[in-house]
Amino acid sequence: MKSPYVGNLIPNEVATVQLLVLSKEIRQKKTGESYLTLHLADRTGEIEAKMWDNVAEVIDAFQRDDFVKAKGLVQIYQNRVQFTVYKLRRLEDHEVDLADYFPCSERDPEEMFRELRGIVAAFADSNLRALFDAVFSDAELVRLYKMAPAAKHIHHACRGGLLEHVLSLCTLSRLVGSHYPQIDVDLLTTGAILHDIGKLEELSYARSFGYSPDGQLLGHIILGLRLLNKTFDRMPDFPPRLRTLIEHMVLSHHGELEFGSPKTPMFAEALLLHHLDNLDSKMDAVRGALKRDRQIEGEFTNWIAPLERVLLKKEYYLRPPAPAAQPPAASVPVETKPAPSTPFGEKLQAVLESQK
Secondary structure (H helix, E strand, C coil): CCCCCHHHCCCCCEEEEEEEEEEEEEEECCCCCEEEEEEEEECCEEEEEEECCCHHHCCCCCCCCCEEEEEEEEEEECCEEEEEEEEEEEECHHHCCHHHCCCECCCCHHHHHHHHHHHHHCCCCHHHHHHHHHHCCCHHHHHHHHHCCCCCCCCCCCECHHHHHHHHHHHHHHHHHCCCCCCCHHHHHHHHHHCCCCHHHHEECCCCCEECHHHHHHHHHHHHHHHHHHHHHCCCCCCHHHHHHHHHHHHHCCCCHHHCCCCCCCCHHHHHHHHHHHHHHHHHHHHHHHHHCCECCCCECCCEHHHCECCECHHHHCCCCCCCCCCCCCCCCCCCCCCCCCHHHHHHHHHHHHCC
16 A cells, blocks of 8 residues: 555655656746646545656656656645655556555445345336346446446546446435336436446546547447447347337436437436436535645635536534634733831932922
């Protein structure tokens, strides 16, 4: 296990850390010399870094998605933690444990997948149970389903994040779907499990999270539909109209054409799936944004682009105000005793009194 992690770095201390390079930019000082702007990370978080000196020695030694060992000073700059790198070298893969570098769901993926299979086994509709038996008969798909993130950045952006998101949606589907008599909860839950299945092929997550070539060109909605069609083609007895409903839920789950859905939701379960998906993703985006916020002080985060707002740090806001500084205690006059009387003193006092 590596040490320290980004989440344990202490400002104004020199640290030696092993981190994954999320981005690398070569910039120029006013003098014309090069410096590096880096975005580094491990499983506990991310940190911005600058390397001002000795850049020529390392500028070609590492690239994005490489692991590096860096020594430098942790500082606070413009109310954010920043790492000023003094020395840096590229690490070989055998020198690192990948589990130290990638954010993972706090839940065990095997346990989550067993829970998902239990949800499917409880379906009243035998056609839907048979569909998932066929989907999960693909061992490679199951392996990817257990480890895939739900997104690159916005929500559930961690290994196992897709499965965590799906299970959350399954819970919401049963809670909210049962409130409306017209909702087929099994069908709604089927949409919850399958709506993002194209992300298995859209996203790349061997190191930092990114997009595959197919993901860039087609997107997860089309990739998901293509994957499902392969499964349906192996099930000639599957009801064709039920198949169409499931395909429509996958196509329409983003809700609006401008958000990437080829179709808008056209029946109750599809519309409810869209709103539950949006709710769950937004709530996790809030959680993640607050967790990753790099502002050291202040009641609000930086601007959160996916949410189009800043967020109130509620716990910070509700903290009891610091006690007001107490004024210094008034000085108490010290009672002084009169000097002992002497014959000369008595005569001097009499003279002074006579001159008043």
